[in-house]
Amino acid sequence: MKYNPQKIEKKWQKKxxxxxxxxxxxxxVKKPYYNLMMFPYPSAEGLHVGNMxxxxxxxxxxxxMGLQGYNVFEPIGLDGFGIHSENYAIKIKEHIKxxxxxxxKNFYKQLHMIGNxxxxxxxxxxxxxxxxxxxxxxxxxxxxKGLAYRKKSSVxxxxxxxxxxxxxxxxxxxCERCEAQVEKKDMEQWFWRITNYAEKLLKNLDWIxxxxxxxxxQKNWIGKSEGALVKFKIKNLEYILEVFTTxxxxxxxCTYMVVCPEHELLSKFQSKIKNYSEIEKYIKKSKIxxxxxxxxxxxxxxxxEVKGLIVINPVNNKEIPLYVADYVLSGYGTGAxxxxxxxxxxxxxxxxxxxxxxxxxxxxxxECFVGESISINSGFLNNLETKKxxxxxxxxxxxxxxxxxxxxxxxxxxxxxxxRYWGPPIPMIECKDxxxxxxxxxxxxxxxxxxxxxxPDGSGKGPLNKIKEFVNTTCPKxxxxxxxxxxxxxxxxxxxxxxxxxxxxxxxxQALDKKRLKKWMPVDMYIGGKEHSVLHLLYSRFVTMVxxxxxxxxxxxxxxxxxxxxxxISEGAKISKSKSNIVNPDKYINQYGADAxxxxxxxxxxxxxxxxxxxxxxxxxxxxxxxxxxxxDKVDDKKPDDQxxxxxxxxxxGVQNDLMRLKYNTAIAKLMILANKIQELGCNKEILNKFxxxxxxxxxxxxxxxxxVLGNKKSIFKEKWPKYDKKLIQEKTWELIIxxxxxxxxxxxxxxxxxxxxxxxxxxxxxxxxxWLGNKKPKKIIYIKNRLINLVV
RNA sequence: GCCGUGGUGGCGGAACUGGUAUACGCGCAUGACUUAAAAUCAUGUGAGAGCAAUCUCAUGUGGGUUCGACUCCCACCCGCGGCACCA
Numbered sequence: 001m002k003y004n005p006q007k008i009e010k011k012w013q014k015k016x017x018x019x020x021x022x023x024x025x026x027x028x029v030k031k032p033y034y035n036l037m038m039f040p041y042p043s044a045e046g047l048h049v050g051n052m053x054x055x056x057x058x059x060x061x062x063x064x065m066g067l068q069g070y071n072v073f074e075p076i077g078l079d080g081f082g083i084h085s086e087n088y089a090i091k092i093k094e095h096i097k098x099x100x101x102x103x104x105k106n107f108y109k110q111l112h113m114i115g116n117x118x119x120x121x122x123x124x125x126x127x128x129x130x131x132x133x134x135x136x137x138x139x140x141x142x143x144x145k146g147l148a149y150r151k152k153s154s155v156x157x158x159x160x161x162x163x164x165x166x167x168x169x170x171x172x173x174x175c176e177r178c179e180a181q182v183e184k185k186d187m188e189q190w191f192w193r194i195t196n197y198a199e200k201l202l203k204n205l206d207w208i209x210x211x212x213x214x215x216x217x218q219k220n221w222i223g224k225s226e227g228a229l230v231k232f233k234i235k236n237l238e239y240i241l242e243v244f245t246t247x248x249x250x251x252x253x254c255t256y257m258v259v260c261p262e263h264e265l266l267s268k269f270q271s272k273i274k275n276y277s278e279i280e281k282y283i284k285k286s287k288i289x290x291x292x293x294x295x296x297x298x299x300x301x302x303x304x305e306v307k308g309l310i311v312i313n314p315v316n317n318k319e320i321p322l323y324v325a326d327y328v329l330s331g332y333g334t335g336a337x338x339x340x341x342x343x344x345x346x347x348x349x350x351x352x353x354x355x356x357x358x359x360x361x362x363x364x365x366x367e368c369f370v371g372e373s374i375s376i377n378s379g380f381l382n383n384l385e386t387k388k389x390x391x392x393x394x395x396x397x398x399x400x401x402x403x404x405x406x407x408x409x410x411x412x413x414x415x416x417x418x419x420r421y422w423g424p425p426i427p428m429i430e431c432k433d434x435x436x437x438x439x440x441x442x443x444x445x446x447x448x449x450x451x452x453x454x455x456p457d458g459s460g461k462g463p464l465n466k467i468k469e470f471v472n473t474t475c476p477k478x479x480x481x482x483x484x485x486x487x488x489x490x491x492x493x494x495x496x497x498x499x500x501x502x503x504x505x506x507x508x509x510q511a512l513d514k515k516r517l518k519k520w521m522p523v524d525m526y527i528g529g530k531e532h533s534v535l536h537l538l539y540s541r542f543v544t545m546v547x548x549x550x551x552x553x554x555x556x557x558x559x560x561x562x563x564x565x566x567x568x569i570s571e572g573a574k575i576s577k578s579k580s581n582i583v584n585p586d587k588y589i590n591q592y593g594a595d596a597x598x599x600x601x602x603x604x605x606x607x608x609x610x611x612x613x614x615x616x617x618x619x620x621x622x623x624x625x626x627x628x629x630x631x632x633d634k635v636d637d638k639k640p641d642d643q644x645x646x647x648x649x650x651x652x653x654g655v656q657n658d659l660m661r662l663k664y665n666t667a668i669a670k671l672m673i674l675a676n677k678i679q680e681l682g683c684n685k686e687i688l689n690k691f692x693x694x695x696x697x698x699x700x701x702x703x704x705x706x707x708x709v710l711g712n713k714k715s716i717f718k719e720k721w722p723k724y725d726k727k728l729i730q731e732k733t734w735e736l737i738i739x740x741x742x743x744x745x746x747x748x749x750x751x752x753x754x755x756x757x758x759x760x761x762x763x764x765x766x767x768x769x770x771x772w773l774g775n776k777k778p779k780k781i782i783y784i785k786n787r788l789i790n791l792v793v
Numbered sequence: 794g795c796c797g798u799g800g801u802g803g804c805g806g807a808a809c810u811g812g813u814a815u816a817c818g819c820g821c822a823u824g825a826c827u828u829a830a831a832a833u834c835a836u837g838u839g840a841g842a843g844c845a846a847u848c849u850c851a852u853g854u855g856g857g858u859u860c861g862a863c864u865c866c867c868a869c870c871c872g873c874g875g876c877a878c879c880a
Binding site: 171172212213216217219220221223225227243244245246247258301325326327328329331332333336337338339340344345346347349408409410530531533534566567572603604605606608609610611612613614616617619620621623624657661665666668669670671672673735737739741742743744747779780781782784787788790791792 | 794795796797798799804805806807808809812813816817818819820833859860861873874875876877878879880
């Protein structure tokens with residue numbers, strides 16, 4: 001029989017569909033296992049091989065858990081709303097709605113081809129009203145809880161996408177989607193108060209079972225700093241200048257103060273500032289500067305003294321000067337700092353340039369020392385270690401009502417409004433008399449109206465603003481004329497809760513099916529890319545925490561276990577159009593079959609490290625599939641070889657361990673070794689049956705086919721993972737490695753578990769050993785049972 | 794600069810808690826089959842020396858700990874990812 005993957009795969013995919021093999025009755029099953037993968041955003045180019053790489057890793061795990069007796073729920077959907085899809089439609093000059101329905105078909109076709117165990121009856125598409133109705137519902141819940149609010153602030157503006165972005169969507173100064181430079185702009189926007197959850201988001205990282213690197217990225221992003229808030233009086237003014245510092249112990253060394261150009265103090269006391277025109281010029285200049293210029297570390301520090309305003313250091317009542325400088329950021333802390341040049345590099349640089357006092361308050365020989373030491377020149381803090389000094393000064397500040405110990409986070413609130421078309425309209429209405437009023441839940445969804453000209457215009461308002469019938473409405477509260485919000489929400493809002501909706505797709509009158517969520521949440525295993533560490537993965541945790549408090553989700557954390565996969569590259573380089581190393585999965589699936597492509601992708605290396613796709617490699621894997629298929633012809637009724645039985649059981653154990661550790665590459669290597677042995681020796685039905693079962697997670701179609709040819713009636717998925725026999729795995733003999741001074745000099749086959757005495761005797765009687773020893777006697781003999789013996793001369 | 798992660802044959806990569814470095818695959822070479830080629834099968838394949846048995850050297854670099862180090866410790870170099878004047 002010839003291996004025909006195209007035929008086999010079509011046959012089995014049809015059968016799985018007809019027999020509802022992977023459909024899960026979410027209410028009835030006994031052992032729920034929620035196996036999640038990151039639903040793709042459907043680009044028009046089609047499913048990317050990188051998607052397939054991630055999805056197959058996830059599917060292999062899901063199928064393995066199925067064989068362990070779990071009822072595995074493996075859903076899929078499309079994250080189709082968003083700038084990425086919209087930008088593509090604009091590029092090819094088609095309407096996003098048309099592009100969307102086309103890519104949906106194409107994506108689902110491709111997702112069928114890869115042979116995953118999806119439950120196709122519970123898909124979600126974020127751009128359909130029956131989904132985004134509930135995304136809008138989520139916004140209303142946030143608003144009810146006081147977690148959605150409007151604020152005017154300096155926000156990230158992408159000049160190319162013509163919309164604001166969240167902090168998380170600015171990647172080293174550039175737009176996450178189009179890589180254009182991002183500017184700062186003062187605008188009023190909708191925010192979600194993720195910062196309320198900063199501590200919880202950080203703390204739970206201690207116990208959730210996630211890839212460590214992703215946890216570290218989130219931890220750094222949240223950026224907790226412990227320190228103190230210190231209040232500085234300004235001479236002859238009723239104003240308290242507050243600063244945040246992580247080093248209150250160095251307060252005696254504070255010789256000047258700096259505020260950011262945006263600080264309220266400057267405009268408030270214009271009349272008191274003697275050189276205000278100079279200050280004004282500096283403020284204007286720093287506004288024009290792009291973010292890149294402003295954060296360039298190599299550039300010189302600039303600033304202007306604020307003449308006329310004198311600050312008083314509360315700890316010693318010394319009068320110190322005040323400066324405005326753009327090295328102090330408005331968004332962090334209080335937008336003002338106490339400068340301690342002797343113990344902060346930036347302050348030192350600034351102090352030298354402006355010839356300001358530098359006072360050492362820590363024991364050190366270094367000119368600028370930023371570490372911990374013992375306080376000096378610090379009054380009552382003298383001779384205290386930094387840790388102790390911090391505690392003492394915070395106590396002192398508290399007593400005098402001049403400050404307190406406090407915590408500061410780098411994390412900012414999530415800006416969720418977007419001035420674009422292809423998203424869920426934010427369900428809010430502005431009334432002259434009532435202010436902002438939420439759309440009543442019964443009026444959801446606020447349908448996204450059809451419009452031919454959906455291009456963003458950069459006016460700061462979304463394209464929906466152009467449709468009068470959409471904008472003009474009545475206030476739900478008082479009935480007078482009012483206007484709708486015309487921004488749509490961030491596509492990351494859509495994906496922050498999709499894993500909850502999978503469990504609730506049949507409910508048309510509620511967002512979430514609480515009973516099911518209780519049964520299925522949290523997600524048991526989530527495999528995905530770490531590029532979402534501070535985007536989707538952070539937002540989802542936040543949203544779940546809120547929904548947990550509202551009583552919808554049983555636990556605070558959405559994903560019990562998360563494992564990040566590395567990047568798939570091709571021919572040694574990042575996959576990109578310009579490098580013309582694009583890998584089209586369809587082409588390879590059509591040529592070699594999905595099983596071969598799956599196996600090859602899983603064989604590339606350690607999942608965490610990513611992989612390097614080489615065209616030459618897939619051929620080898622195809623050859624292996626052909627050989628596997630031919631094993632059917634090797635089946636006979638002879639009593640199988642002992643050696644083969646031992647190898648079978650070793651393989652079952654090894655593959656099982658590798659699957660649990662997500663080391664698929666070594667699992668496949670073990671399958672190859674077994675297959676090669678079967679090819680050499682032949683085997684009986686029972687052995688090949690077991691081989692088919694352990695092959696099944698990786699190559700489900702060929703495994704089912706072999707399984708059927710061997711006379712089995714039900715799908716392998718109803719089968720259990722085979723048990724290995726511990727006794728059969730044991731080898732009777734082992735190879736004793738003889739080392740002399742740590743170098744291998746000989747190897748002999750000996751019985752298992754021989755004693756040290758026996759081993760010594762055997763070793764010393766070897767001719768080679770005698771030759772190496774000469775007339776010397778070993779000083780020391782180290783014997784490691786069932787491994788080696790080392791003679792130290 | 795800080796945080797994380799990696800560096801092993803011609804290539805992708807193995808090596809669980811310190812115990813045979815290079816599993817498995819690709820590629821290459823030789824042979825079998827064939828008129829020939831492809832496919833398939835068999836054998837070999839880290840480098841160097843040697844007719845050979847065998848020996849020496851090799852896991853980014855330099856040190857160290859140990860009977861023994863890809864694995865542990867110290868210093869440094871390079872790649873990748875994140876953050877970046879965060880007070």
